[in-house]
Amino acid sequence: FQSHASFGDNDKAIFGAGNDLQIYHNGTDSIIADTGTGNLNILGDADVAIINAASTEYKARFTSDGAAELYYDGSKKLETTSAGVTITGDIQLSSHLDMPDSAEIRLGTDDDLKIYHDGSNSYVQDDGTGALRIQGSQIQIKGSDTNNIALFKTGADVELYYNNSKKFETKSDGVDITGELQCDSLDVDGNADISGTVSFGSTVTFGDHDKIR
Numbered sequence: 001f002q003s004h005a006s007f008g009d010n011d012k013a014i015f016g017a018g019n020d021l022q023i024y025h026n027g028t029d030s031i032i033a034d035t036g037t038g039n040l041n042i043l044g045d046a047d048v049a050i051i052n053a054a055s056t057e058y059k060a061r062f063t064s065d066g067a068a069e070l071y072y073d074g075s076k077k078l079e080t081t082s083a084g085v086t087i088t089g090d091i092q093l094s095s096h097l098d099m100p101d102s103a104e105i106r107l108g109t110d111d112d113l114k115i116y117h118d119g120s121n122s123y124v125q126d127d128g129t130g131a132l133r134i135q136g137s138q139i140q141i142k143g144s145d146t147n148n149i150a151l152f153k154t155g156a157d158v159e160l161y162y163n164n165s166k167k168f169e170t171k172s173d174g175v176d177i178t179g180e181l182q183c184d185s186l187d188v189d190g191n192a193d194i195s196g197t198v199s200f201g202s203t204v205t206f207g208d209h210d211k212i213r
Contacts, residue, residue: 020036056073112128
């Protein structure tokens with residue numbers, strides 16, 4: 001052609017014995033359609049780019065022997081690297097993140113926090129400086145059967161459970177234990193108020209001026 005080929009809406013430039021490749025405009029959209037077998041290959045000796053015609057901003061860019069890049073409004077959001085991919089901004093998932101055994105989620109500049117499952121056990125591992133903090137207005141630890149194991153309330157009590165039955169609870173003036181308290185020794189610095197029967201299985205020693213009332 002000395003100038004150009006002009007086609008009307010829905011007029012197609014057709015290539016291949018089986019009309020495999022079609023290029024046309026349908027009045028609304030421009031379409032490159034591969035209707036045959038094989039791949040639709042876009043070849044270039046250097047970089048291949050998809051560019052917004054009005055703003056000349058990149059939509060996508062594919063570097064020869066290098067990165068593939070995806071953009072939003074001219075700002076690069078995803079880039080492949082020799083180690084994987086680099087994402088700039090948030091990742092939003094509509095379902096879940098599926099990772100194999102021993103694959104880790106690493107957080108922090110020096111990978112201080114790791115979350116993973118090794119095939120037998122699950123880990124939340126802090127290898128950095130500072131503390132591993134779990135913060136919340138109410139923190140619950142439950143078993144796989146949803147039974148309570150421990151409950152931590154902001155500005156209130158801490159509760160510990162056995163088989164979903166509360167056995168230990170902190171109070172403003174101390175602790176409340178439901179059931180027996182078994183210990184190797186007992187050292188009471190203040191007064192002891194016992195409303196039930198006290199049984200001694202061995203010798204009880206009292207110091208000078210100690211009294212039982």
